[in-house]
Amino acid sequence: MPSPSSHSRVRPQRTVxxxxxxxxxxxLSAQSSSQPAAGARQSPDALAKALQQRYQGIKDFTAxxxxxYRGGVLRTRTVEQGTVSxxxxxxxxxxxxxxxxxxxxxxxxxxxxxxxxDKQVIVGDADTNGVSTSSLFLAGKxxxxxxxxxxxxxxxxxxxxxxxxxxxxxxxxxxxxxVAVDPAxxxxxxxxxxxxxxxxxxxxxxxxxxxxxxxxxxxAFRIPRGVDVVTNxxxx
Numbered sequence: 374m375p376s377p378s379s380h381s382r383v384r385p386q387r388t389v390x391x392x393x394x395x396x397x398x399x400x401l402s403a404q405s406s407s408q409p410a411a412g413a414r415q416s417p418d419a420l421a422k423a424l425q426q427r428y429q430g431i432k433d434f435t436a437x438x439x440x441x442y443r444g445g446v447l448r449t450r451t452v453e454q455g456t457v458s459x460x461x462x463x464x465x466x467x468x469x470x471x472x473x474x475x476x477x478x479x480x481x482x483x484x485x486x487x488x489x490x491d492k493q494v495i496v497g498d499a500d501t502n503g504v505s506t507s508s509l510f511l512a513g514k515x516x517x518x519x520x521x522x523x524x525x526x527x528x529x530x531x532x533x534x535x536x537x538x539x540x541x542x543x544x545x546x547x548x549x550x551x552v553a554v555d556p557a558x559x560x561x562x563x564x565x566x567x568x569x570x571x572x573x574x575x576x577x578x579x580x581x582x583x584x585x586x587x588x589x590x591x592x593a594f595r596i597p598r599g600v601d602v603v604t605n606x607x608x609x
Contacts, residue, residue, distance in 0.1 A: 433584060433586070434582060435582050444568070463481045464591075465478070478594040483496055487600075494600050520540060521540055522540075523538055532555070533555060536554070549567050550566050553565075
């Protein structure tokens with residue numbers, strides 16, 4: 374049987390991952406720009422449309438990431454590091470390397486959260502029908518300028534312009550996303566997601582590579598032997 378503590382760790386983690394998919398997509402949209410964009414002189418809506426346009430040209434990407442999350446009553450902070458690979462539509466693999474090894478994989482049909490320490494795999498559906506706006510955006514079925522209200526926000530990083538993206542429809546798992554970009558080049562400098570529990574997630578990237586022609590095999594997941602398999606919070 375999976376331990377109760379594993380469920381308490383995975384539930385917020387899966388929410389954070391879903392939100393960061395949107396953030397990472399927006400980040401790569403900005404970094405794929407080949408021309409300066411003078412973000413400070415654009416309106417929030419124009420900047421959002423520019424991010425959407427650039428995102429549409431990205432078919433897949435890989436990156437190293439550092440993710441921090443601050444939340445809970447005591448506002449405790451956790452920091453994790455690893456690698457991520459994403460391919461449209463809806464294929465993704467997050468491999469956490471520090472401080473705890475774990476994987477989150479979507480093969481386009483199912484999602485898998487594997488925590489070796491707990492010897493369990495949590496399986497869910499990857500169907501995009503009825504899912505959150507953030508997941509739809511990652512799957513290539515969302516649109517920043519259509520699905521979000523864009524507004525300027527106080528910059529969390531010095532020398533940047535910050536765009537606050539609030540979903541047009543109220544979402545249960547998050548409230549808004551803040552993207553901080555260089556006003557001259559639109560290079561991403563910081564990403565913050567604010568969830569419905571008051572938690573804040575910050576994501577930074579290095580070694581970004583786009584349109585590498587990633588094989589679908591990268592997103593195949595084989596359930597290890599000897600682990601508990603949990604589907605829809607019910608053990609098999």
